[in-house]
Amino acid sequence: MLLKRICWVFSLFLLASIALQAAPTKEAGKELFSANCGSCHAKNMKDNLTCPALGGVEERWAAYPKTDLYKWIRASQAMIAAGHPRATELWNQYKPTIMNNFPGLTDEQIESLLLYIKEPTSGPPKPPEDPTDGPKESGNMWLFAGLALILGLLAFALMRIIDNLGNITRVQAGESPVSRTLSQVLSTKGAVAFLVFALVLFLGYKAVDNATRMGREQNYQPDQPVAFSHKIHAGVNKIDCQYCHDGARRSKQSIIPATNTCMNCHSAVKKGTISGTSEITKIFASIGYDPLMSQYIPDYENWSEKQIEDLYKKWIGQEYMSANSLTAMNDAGRTVVESQWEGIVKALKNDSNGKIQGPIEWTRIHNLPDHAYFNHAQHVSIGQVACQKCHGPVEKMDVVYQYSTLGMGWCINCHRETEVKFADNDYYKQYERYHEELKDGKRTKVTVSDIGGLECQKCHY
Numbered sequence: 001m002l003l004k005r006i007c008w009v010f011s012l013f014l015l016a017s018i019a020l021q022a023a024p025t026k027e028a029g030k031e032l033f034s035a036n037c038g039s040c041h042a043k044n045m046k047d048n049l050t051c052p053a054l055g056g057v058e059e060r061w062a063a064y065p066k067t068d069l070y071k072w073i074r075a076s077q078a079m080i081a082a083g084h085p086r087a088t089e090l091w092n093q094y095k096p097t098i099m100n101n102f103p104g105l106t107d108e109q110i111e112s113l114l115l116y117i118k119e120p121t122s123g124p125p126k127p128p129e130d131p132t133d134g135p136k137e138s139g140n141m142w143l144f145a146g147l148a149l150i151l152g153l154l155a156f157a158l159m160r161i162i163d164n165l166g167n168i169t170r171v172q173a174g175e176s177p178v179s180r181t182l183s184q185v186l187s188t189k190g191a192v193a194f195l196v197f198a199l200v201l202f203l204g205y206k207a208v209d210n211a212t213r214m215g216r217e218q219n220y221q222p223d224q225p226v227a228f229s230h231k232i233h234a235g236v237n238k239i240d241c242q243y244c245h246d247g248a249r250r251s252k253q254s255i256i257p258a259t260n261t262c263m264n265c266h267s268a269v270k271k272g273t274i275s276g277t278s279e280i281t282k283i284f285a286s287i288g289y290d291p292l293m294s295q296y297i298p299d300y301e302n303w304s305e306k307q308i309e310d311l312y313k314k315w316i317g318q319e320y321m322s323a324n325s326l327t328a329m330n331d332a333g334r335t336v337v338e339s340q341w342e343g344i345v346k347a348l349k350n351d352s353n354g355k356i357q358g359p360i361e362w363t364r365i366h367n368l369p370d371h372a373y374f375n376h377a378q379h380v381s382i383g384q385v386a387c388q389k390c391h392g393p394v395e396k397m398d399v400v401y402q403y404s405t406l407g408m409g410w411c412i413n414c415h416r417e418t419e420v421k422f423a424d425n426d427y428y429k430q431y432e433r434y435h436e437e438l439k440d441g442k443r444t445k446v447t448v449s450d451i452g453g454l455e456c457q458k459c460h461y
């Protein structure tokens, strides 16, 4: 009898779990997306040069039966050939890039994908956790919580002891003993004071912690004055990192390129495929380049804001008209000109010199505290560490973010693990003993920690 019941319950469970597996889920969608779609459609669902963003895709297909979207994902070229309106529209915009066919995807799998796409993505994809750094912060939190709990229990126990001692004297004096419940204890003056004290201590700790960290945080991704994309430059156009960050190989700092470096190309590339005139005109306005005459403006320093406004509005307007084959300006065009000019003012004028003229002030992302010393040349030229090892896949980022923790544990970990390229590097000639040991076979490798990479004074002033 009992056995039968157990069997029933068990098979119900089994059925339920099968049903759950077949139902579309975000998690399944995520896996499918990164395996099949992520190579073309950006993970952050933003438009890139060759593919549409997928966010909001269901709304764009809402005018057609749901099965049309399924058909598109399974065989897009067939739908284009059949003249489906949305398919034709997409093709005209993104040709000649052809989307792969996915004839094997089931309805459930496509629903999973759509669920994943629908979910708003927050921030950049998270890099793998750093085992030494992750627990440091939350570890502190738990330490505080644990300590508070122990102190609380101790206080409670002490109070009970005091109560008991008090009761002994009371009984000896012939009075009846009192017994306080937990809630009575918690409402005593001492307990309230203790709780307030603990709260103040905790909030104070968090405030100091936040203040000293400033922007220094993994995944930190501030807005920049110009929508500069590493994906377009270092990724699609394969410009070498050190073409722009030419300090990395020879100095402590990598150095953010000056506007002059941008002009090496942008005196010719005057418009972007995605942003048109809106971003590249900021480069011109900061340095004083006249895109209409293709020449630098002499005496730009002394130009009034009105002169600057007239020139760049004229440029933006002219480009708008030619892009839309207009012979005279219309209202839509005037709105574009105004809003792009506003963008220039916001990016360039609202900075430290309060003028349009002057360098583009980028917001710094990576920032070690003053007491720590880090040198790029040491790592890039001597250690031959790739930029991506520390900064992540920058060539895939439209907007750069801080990929690594930059915590001390992160530095130390790599110094323990990384072998220095000892054999053919003049820099390491001085380490005779290691060379001998390597030759004798007593040593198979030399890590950064062997050459002093864990010594405090190497990294701290």
Ligand code: HEC
Pocket (backbone or CB within 6 Å): 032, 033, 036, 037, 038, 039, 040, 041, 050, 051, 052, 053, 054, 057, 060, 061, 072, 073, 076, 086, 090, 091, 094, 095, 096, 097, 098, 099, 100, 102, 113
């Ligand atoms: C080889 C690159 C590539 C891959 C891989 C790819 N796509 Fe596409 N996708 C495109 C392109 C390009 C377009 C635009 C139309 C065209 O040019 O064919 C597009 C368009 C779409 C659209 C229409 C968007 C809209 O706004 O109407 C959807 C939906 C879509 N893709 C879903 C997917 C899904 C889901 C996957 C993975 C299972 C996927 N794509 C994989 C390149 C790709």
Ligand code: HEC
Pocket (backbone or CB within 6 Å): 224, 228, 230, 233, 234, 239, 240, 241, 242, 243, 244, 245, 256, 257, 362, 363, 364, 365, 366, 367, 387, 388, 391, 394, 395, 399, 400
């Ligand atoms: C065409 C010039 C150019 C190229 C090429 C380029 N960068 Fe940059 N990089 C910039 C500019 C401009 C900024 C400042 C704006 C920003 O943060 O996006 C920057 C910012 C950065 C930052 C953040 C700096 C900070 O504020 O902490 C890192 C890290 C970085 N680049 C790494 C790279 C790597 C790695 C490559 C090669 C894969 C590369 N860059 C290629 C121009 C370039």
Ligand code: HEC
Pocket (backbone or CB within 6 Å): 226, 227, 228, 229, 232, 233, 237, 239, 257, 258, 259, 261, 262, 263, 264, 265, 266, 269, 271, 272, 273, 274, 275, 276, 279, 280, 283
């Ligand atoms: C070595 C050449 C080169 C350098 C240096 C360079 N760019 Fe570019 N940039 C390009 C190319 C190529 C494009 C792609 C144009 C397009 O969209 O077709 C581009 C596009 C852009 C776009 C528009 C993207 C779009 O599609 O809307 C912006 C904004 C931009 N660059 C800013 C900068 C800034 C800021 C600098 C200096 C820090 C810089 N570039 C340095 C070559 C360069």
Ligand code: HEC
Pocket (backbone or CB within 6 Å): 241, 242, 245, 248, 249, 252, 253, 254, 255, 256, 366, 367, 368, 369, 374, 376, 379, 380, 385, 386, 387, 388, 389, 390, 391, 406
């Ligand atoms: C061993 C790790 C490591 C490597 C390799 C590395 N960086 Fe950095 N990078 C850092 C750290 C740490 C900072 C923060 C430095 C600071 O605040 O003093 C930083 C800061 C930067 C900055 C901000 C401005 C500056 O000059 O400090 C840029 C830009 C940058 N790196 C680009 C690059 C490029 C390009 C490469 C490859 C040529 C590279 N980095 C290689 C760790 C690294």
Ligand code: HEC
Pocket (backbone or CB within 6 Å): 368, 372, 373, 374, 375, 378, 379, 382, 383, 384, 385, 389, 390, 406, 407, 410, 411, 412, 414, 415, 418, 419, 420, 448, 451, 452, 453, 458, 459
């Ligand atoms: C991805 C690995 C990696 C990371 C992360 C890294 N380093 Fe290094 N570091 C190296 C290598 C490789 C060398 C060896 C170059 C050399 O011989 O000087 C080195 C050397 C050094 C040296 C010179 C050591 C000596 O004995 O001459 C200092 C100082 C240093 N790193 C500081 C730092 C700091 C500070 C950080 C963290 C902000 C850091 N490193 C993060 C790989 C790394």
Ligand code: HEC
Pocket (backbone or CB within 6 Å): 216, 368, 369, 372, 406, 407, 408, 411, 412, 415, 453, 454, 455, 456, 457, 458, 459, 460
């Ligand atoms: C390879 C480089 C490196 C070495 C070696 C190193 N540190 Fe650090 N240390 C750092 C960096 C980078 C930070 C900043 C971490 C941050 O901002 O979170 C730091 C932070 C600190 C802090 C501040 C607390 C914190 O976590 O921010 C103390 C204290 C400290 N180090 C002590 C030491 C002592 C003591 C030694 C020697 C046993 C040492 N460090 C060796 C790189 C190093």
